[in-house]
Amino acid sequence: MSKHYLVIISYDIAHPRRLNRVAKVLETAGVRVQKSVFECGLTPDALIALRSRLRRLIHPGEDHILIMPICVRCRHHIGWQGKLPDISTAPYWIV
Known part of the structure; x- marks a missing residue:
């Protein structure tokens, strides 16, 4: 079984068509x-493939995508304020 890592991805895409594709x-x-x-x-392999796919969709001079892997130790320090997200659809477990 392959290990899954929690990855936070945020983006700022300048053109609406590229934004929708991303x-x-x-x-x-x-x-x-x-x-x-x-x-x-x-x-790890899926992350490499996703990075490659996203790289082909953006215009480096106008857009940016931030990809932040969260280590196992750091997961225990994640905190929420306000309404909690729906964890039933989360693709990972935080224990």
């Missing part, structure tokens, strides 16, 4: 937690 790719990879922020449970 959002659709990320919707298949994880759970949208804010308008331009996704939580993804990915294997």
